Amino acid sequence: MTDVCIVGAGPAGAMLAFLLVRKGLDVTLLESSKTLGKAFRGEHINEHGEALLKRYGLFGNLDDSMMLPMKKLENWKDGICYETIKPDPAIGHLGIHVPQRHLLAAILKPIQHNPNFHLCVETKMIRLEGQTVYARHEGVEVAIESKLVVGADGRYSTVRKCANIGYKTWTHGYDLLWARIEKPKDWEPMIHMALVDGKQLALFTQAENRIQIGWNIDKGSFPSLRKTDFSQFIQRLIDAFPVLETQIHQSIQSWKDFVLLDVHSSYADVWGRDGVVLLGDAAHTMAPTGAFGLNSALIDAEYLATLLEEDGSIDNEAIAQFERQRADRIHALQKQQLEEEQHFALQFEV
DSSP: OOSEEEEOOSHHHHHHHHHHHHTTOOEEEEOSSSSSOOTTSOOEEOHHHHHHHHHTTOGGGSOGGGOEEOOOEEEEETTEEEEEEOOOTTTOOSOEEOOHHHHHHHHHGGGTTOTTEEEEOSEEEEEEETTEEEEEETTEEEEEEOSEEEEOSOTTOHHHHHTTOOEEEEEOSEEEEEEEEEOOTTOOSOEEEEEETTEEEEEEEETTTEEEEEEEEETTOHHHHTTSOHHHHHHHHHHHOGGGHHHHHHHOOSGGGOEEEOOEEEEESSSEETTEEEOGGGTSOOOSGGGHHHHHHHHHHHHHHHHSOTTSOOOHHHHHHHHHHHHHHHHHHHHHHHHHHHTGGGGGOO
């Protein structure tokens, strides 16, 4: 028995749990993985996410060594940087990289020993009956009864599926290959952008001495791409950023060193009903462009927390109000992502 059962312990679920426990509610947070914070997830906080964390005293919980502000963006062509973009001085960065496990730890730190907070890892939701979540933990089926079930379980949300909530999906014409390499000594924290075969190639400096590579490829092309010569493919990356040749060869030696992200956007028909609410990617999946997904999910959690009754319940009108409060901003960001992707190649016409 719990007031609110949240499925998915990513940033949206963790932030909502923190806010609701602060209000005195009993919260159970379910996570299917063994540990919090998965690889190759959104890990860049923008100025809006930063402000939210500071508003609740959470930003100070982050270890300084695990925060890496992006000080500039460089556009590269033919192995040469031809343009440098710096942040608005009032903001001071183009995003702050924080490994997700550290972000989640910072959010949950104030409530981790609170008797009203229950974190259940290795607990996978299997079905939903009303406001009762049935899940499997260590081979045993458990039932969690609550006044509200929150689906913070991402783009392929089990809560959304079990609640029979439809959603509209649109593709962006590309998928994304993720990989990580070691950061060279004295490498500045920044974002690098290049155009390779008409597709975006991005490098993001990360905490923990790494660089994350995001390489756009044609939608659905990875199975056929894997059949081509790997050395020729990886040479394109080296040609784009020749200063990283040693690190690329050390860290990316086969197709297995890439992780494929199926890039699409979606919007749920409704953000919830009858004691079930969606937020973050479960309600509105976003593409990686601009790193809006993580920050939007945090803001979703803040809005939703203000609408719950004292016992943790919420009626259908309040759920509709939650969606209305966020819809214009979410639609605008999704439109902005499409526009930025469509015009990305134009900035390399130098």
